[in-house]
Amino acid sequence: MLGTQRRRRRDLRDERASVQAPDDLPCPWCLAPTLETDSRCPNCGQRFG
Numbered sequence: 001m002l003g004t005q006r007r008r009r010r011d012l013r014d015e016r017a018s019v020q021a022p023d024d025l026p027c028p029w030c031l032a033p034t035l036e037t038d039s040r041c042p043n044c045g046q047r048f049g
């Protein structure tokens, strides 16, 4: 029983992680996912750098 609970918890965490981290570089202002090649945030327009 305990083992089953642990497994379910782990699966939930993995799902969350993949959903919350679509990119390595979220915008520092609005936290929108951005590309490494973006010089500005596509969401809020703030400049990076």
Ligand SMILES: [Zn+2]
Residues within 6 Å of the ligand: 027, 028, 029, 030, 031, 032, 041, 042, 043, 044, 045, 046
């Ligand atoms: Zn932004």
